[in-house]
Amino acid sequence: MTPRFLRLAALLLALAWGFAPHPALSAKDELVIGMTQYPATLHPNIESMLAKTLVVSATRRPFTAYDANWQLGCMLCTNLPTIENGLAKLEDMPSGKKGIAVTYTIQPGATWGDGTPVSTRDVMFTWEVGRHPQSGVAAAEFYRRAYKLDVKDARTFTLHFDKVTYEYSAINDFQVLPAHIEAVHFAEPMEYRNRTRFDADPTNPGLYFGPYRIVEAKPGSHIALEPNPTWYGEKPKFKRIVFRAVENTAALEANLLSGAIDYIAGELGLTLDQGIAFEKRHADKFQVIFKPGLIYEHIDLNLDNPVLKNLRLRRALLMALDRQAISEKLFGGKQPVAITSVSPLDWVYDADLRPVPFDPKAAGQIFDEEGWRIGPGGIRQNAAGEKLSLEFMTTAGNRSRETVQQVLQAQWRQVGVDIRIRNEPARVFFGETVTKRRFSAMAMFAWVSSPENLPRSTLHSQEIPTAQNNYAGQNYTGYRNDQMDELIEAIEVELDRDKRGLLWRRLQALYLADLPVLPLYFRADVFVMPKWLKGVTPTGHQNVSTLWIEYWHAE
Amino acid sequence: MTRYIVDRIVQSLAVLLVMSFVIYGLIGLMPGDPVDLMISADPKVTAEDAARLKALYGLDRPLLTRYGNWLKAALGGEFGYSRLYAKPALVALGPALVSTTILVGISFVLSLLIALPAGVWVATRPDGPADRTVNLACFAGVSMPPFWLAILLILTFAVGLRWLPAGGVPTRSDVGLGEQLRHMVLPVATLTLLQIGGYLRFMRAAMIETLRQDYIRTAQAKGAGPARVLLKHALRNALNPVVTVVALGFGGLFSGALITETMFAWPGMGKLILDSIMGNDFNLALVALLFATLLVLVGNLLADLAYAWLDPRVSFTEREGGP
Numbered sequence: 001m002t003p004r005f006l007r008l009a010a011l012l013l014a015l016a017w018g019f020a021p022h023p024a025l026s027a028k029d030e031l032v033i034g035m036t037q038y039p040a041t042l043h044p045n046i047e048s049m050l051a052k053t054l055v056v057s058a059t060r061r062p063f064t065a066y067d068a069n070w071q072l073g074c075m076l077c078t079n080l081p082t083i084e085n086g087l088a089k090l091e092d093m094p095s096g097k098k099g100i101a102v103t104y105t106i107q108p109g110a111t112w113g114d115g116t117p118v119s120t121r122d123v124m125f126t127w128e129v130g131r132h133p134q135s136g137v138a139a140a141e142f143y144r145r146a147y148k149l150d151v152k153d154a155r156t157f158t159l160h161f162d163k164v165t166y167e168y169s170a171i172n173d174f175q176v177l178p179a180h181i182e183a184v185h186f187a188e189p190m191e192y193r194n195r196t197r198f199d200a201d202p203t204n205p206g207l208y209f210g211p212y213r214i215v216e217a218k219p220g221s222h223i224a225l226e227p228n229p230t231w232y233g234e235k236p237k238f239k240r241i242v243f244r245a246v247e248n249t250a251a252l253e254a255n256l257l258s259g260a261i262d263y264i265a266g267e268l269g270l271t272l273d274q275g276i277a278f279e280k281r282h283a284d285k286f287q288v289i290f291k292p293g294l295i296y297e298h299i300d301l302n303l304d305n306p307v308l309k310n311l312r313l314r315r316a317l318l319m320a321l322d323r324q325a326i327s328e329k330l331f332g333g334k335q336p337v338a339i340t341s342v343s344p345l346d347w348v349y350d351a352d353l354r355p356v357p358f359d360p361k362a363a364g365q366i367f368d369e370e371g372w373r374i375g376p377g378g379i380r381q382n383a384a385g386e387k388l389s390l391e392f393m394t395t396a397g398n399r400s401r402e403t404v405q406q407v408l409q410a411q412w413r414q415v416g417v418d419i420r421i422r423n424e425p426a427r428v429f430f431g432e433t434v435t436k437r438r439f440s441a442m443a444m445f446a447w448v449s450s451p452e453n454l455p456r457s458t459l460h461s462q463e464i465p466t467a468q469n470n471y472a473g474q475n476y477t478g479y480r481n482d483q484m485d486e487l488i489e490a491i492e493v494e495l496d497r498d499k500r501g502l503l504w505r506r507l508q509a510l511y512l513a514d515l516p517v518l519p520l521y522f523r524a525d526v527f528v529m530p531k532w533l534k535g536v537t538p539t540g541h542q543n544v545s546t547l548w549i550e551y552w553h554a555e
Numbered sequence: 556m557t558r559y560i561v562d563r564i565v566q567s568l569a570v571l572l573v574m575s576f577v578i579y580g581l582i583g584l585m586p587g588d589p590v591d592l593m594i595s596a597d598p599k600v601t602a603e604d605a606a607r608l609k610a611l612y613g614l615d616r617p618l619l620t621r622y623g624n625w626l627k628a629a630l631g632g633e634f635g636y637s638r639l640y641a642k643p644a645l646v647a648l649g650p651a652l653v654s655t656t657i658l659v660g661i662s663f664v665l666s667l668l669i670a671l672p673a674g675v676w677v678a679t680r681p682d683g684p685a686d687r688t689v690n691l692a693c694f695a696g697v698s699m700p701p702f703w704l705a706i707l708l709i710l711t712f713a714v715g716l717r718w719l720p721a722g723g724v725p726t727r728s729d730v731g732l733g734e735q736l737r738h739m740v741l742p743v744a745t746l747t748l749l750q751i752g753g754y755l756r757f758m759r760a761a762m763i764e765t766l767r768q769d770y771i772r773t774a775q776a777k778g779a780g781p782a783r784v785l786l787k788h789a790l791r792n793a794l795n796p797v798v799t800v801v802a803l804g805f806g807g808l809f810s811g812a813l814i815t816e817t818m819f820a821w822p823g824m825g826k827l828i829l830d831s832i833m834g835n836d837f838n839l840a841l842v843a844l845l846f847a848t849l850l851v852l853v854g855n856l857l858a859d860l861a862y863a864w865l866d867p868r869v870s871f872t873e874r875e876g877g878p
Contacts, residue, residue, distance in 0.1 A: 038822075041639075047593060048593075133607050139604060141599055141603075144603075173599075194642070199640070200642070220820075220830075221821075221822045224726060245820060248702070248817050248818050251819070255709075255713075255820075258709065258714045258717065259717070260720050260721045260722045261722075427833045428585075428587070430596075431591050431592050432586030434595065457598040469602035469605075470602050470606050470609065471591060472594055472602035472605040473601075474594075474598050
């Protein structure tokens with residue numbers, strides 16, 4: 001045989017091996033999860049991003065998290081600190097103010113994937129990274145409040161906070177970093193965000209201590225995970241988990257139908273209308289779970305607008321909307337109408353509150369009384385002949401929102417209010433228009449929050465974005481009410497649950513009375529999964545379902 | 556010839572310099588900056604955080620100063636870090652470039668291999684049944700929206716027949732070449748089908764025009780066979796306008812396969828450019844767009860050189876010596 005023949009034979013063999021069925025894992029050993037975004041970074045503490053949270057939550061655990069029943073509990077810690085169990089203690093700070101010292105103990109078996117135990121050395125390192133102004137950690141407020149860290153032993157530490165809040169034991173965003181790997185790259189803090197191994201070497205097993213660890217990351221395409229042998233908890237059932245990013249939801253659906261992916265993550269998958277249509281067509285093969293949660297769809301009103309600063313007119317605008325009909329007709333009744341920003345699933349929700357009723361006749365009467373009477377063409381105008389015309393903005397290209405927007409426009413038109421739609425791409429809408437309060441009247445979008453989430457950033461008067469505060473804060477409406485400010489301050493420091501509940505009721509009543517925002521509904525996430533997949537429990541809040549991925553299994 | 560190429564390279568560098576300024580300026584003028592986006596996504600980012608982050612990312616400095624710093628570093632071979640990928644911009648660009656080169660390269664070659672012979676073939680049968688059928692198919696290909704064609708192919712071959720995978724990249728790195736090729740079939744087919752129509756119509760039109768020329772009749776009168784007339788006399792001349800279109804299109808393909816890449820989750824240049832612009836990743840967007848510009852310039856240069864090869868009347872000597 002000549003060398004040429006041998007080379008040809010080798011080539012043919014290689015090709016045949018390539019085309020032959022590969023000795024892959026059986027379908028039930030591998031779970032391919034589809035989502036619409038690829039994480040920009042895998043570092044748990046730099047930037048907040050849902051795609052990252054979904055992946056990272058399978059590979060590590062926060063100290064504390066809210067579970068599917070919206071109860072705060074320990075994950076990486078052994079006991080949730082409370083004042084009652086003595087792990088949280090009120091203390092006097094050097095400034096004379098009251099602070100709180102909260103003690104946590106790391107789970108005994110917690111070990112990084114390379115065999116190094118998770119220890120207080122890691123906790124100290126994480127705290128130092130978070131506190132360093134050049135580390136690139138975006139939201140550093142937690143680290144400013146946690147002004148001191150005492151290490152008791154290799155597994156126990158105490159955080160000292162400069163303010164006593166009802167969330168004193170919740171350190172959900174304090175994600176421990178592996179000091180034995182990351183410390184050397186933090187030598188130059190300014191370069192840390194560029195040198196962190198989470199992005200430079202994401203398959204390093206020492207970065208993970210959760211049920212799975214990342215074994216492959218193909219930027220823009222997929223991230224593959226396999227069980228972490230050092231995981232101390234329930235043994236994960238799948239031998240391989242793949243997070244696959246398919247940005248286009250139509251293609252995502254087609255991938256599911258073709259078997260290229262098994263499950264579409266509800267947190268970052270199909271829109272509700274797509275989910276409803278999918279369920280109608282494929283309910284025989286897939287289970288579709290609609291989980292309403294803490295995604296609050298609403299219309300922010302610019303309260304500097306001469307029309308919208310009038311409370312009666314704001315109320316009339318809401319009375320002209322049949323939100324129940326929108327929820328039923330467009331979303332199959334799967335998105336509950338919002339009365340305020342507090343979800344009906346949250347324990348602080350006031351069930352006695354009644355929504356502003358749909359009453360176009362009464363709305364018209366209010367407009368008349370406020371001097372806006374029906375004029376030529378059926379549009380209301382005031383004594384000066386000015387038309388009652390408002391600009392209404394939302395994210396261009398979001399089909400679901402744009403449909404709702406058109407229905408709202410038609411309903412307001414019925415009571416003589418002219419609505420001018422001006423939508424913008426999300427990049428511009430959120431990057432400039434909303435954040436810098438450059439919408440003239442109404443902006444429709446959603447907030448995602450956690451259980452018992454205090455609306456400080458959206459309702460406190462100190463949180464109105466201005467050039468002076470670098471446009472930080474999310475009180476985009478420009479709402480100012482001393483009573484609301486006082487309630488927010490009071491709730492934040494009230495440790496007694498019952499008393500706090502009462503304050504929350506007052507806050508909701510004030511919200512409903514003032515209507516700085518027009519509430520629409522609480523959005524539902526759509527989880528589309530094969531019937532054999534069990535154990536997935538949607539939470540409806542920011543602590544995503546993959547935090548319990550070790551319980552997922554095929555049946 | 557050499558002088559001409561050197562001139563063109565110098566011109567290209569000047570264009571790249573101007574483009575870098577234009578791109579940097581345009582991205583800088585876009586509403587909002589990375590920190591504004593962070594604030595809108597995370598309620599826990601305070602005013603203090605915003606000021607700190609703007610200083611950290613250099614966003615508190617004027618645009619011109621930032622551009623000056625970038626240019627100085629770029630001339631020293633340092634193109635900065637990608638904020639989105641937390642890697643040097645060139646490193647982040649590399650895998651996307653390889654992915655797109657594979658996808659675009661194969662579809663480009665395939666579309667030319669199909670379009671050019673088919674264009675010549677139907678040009679010899681103008682207005683016949685074959686010509687009409689091919690024309691119809693071309694118009695369908697040209698006018699079909701890429702996302703629709705992609706979904707159609709996915710639904711037919713991945714969902715319906717289950718012959719091919721719907722996604723662009725295998726989710727296991729240890730699969731064989733065959734499996735990798737199977738994943739490429741649909742995205743390559745989509746891009747190829749979209750390109751064939753345009754190239755085929757150009758080739759057909761150019762060939763029909765050439766076949767009407769006097770020298771073709773002369774060649775036929777001199778007794779040259781149909782194949783010789785077609786391939787020796789007509790094709791070379793007809794290729795001139797086609798080369799221009801192909802060369803211009805080649806550069807654009809690298810950044811223009813965005814929809815196909817998105818539909819098939821193919822991590823290529825188009826998606827990278829879009830993500831970097833939308834995510835306000837200055838360094839990565841600049842490098843990626845400059846690279847796309849460079850490819851267009853190279854495409855043009857190659858087209859000019861191809862003219863000389865295809866048509867001996869085209870010469871660069873006049874430029875070299877001057878009038």
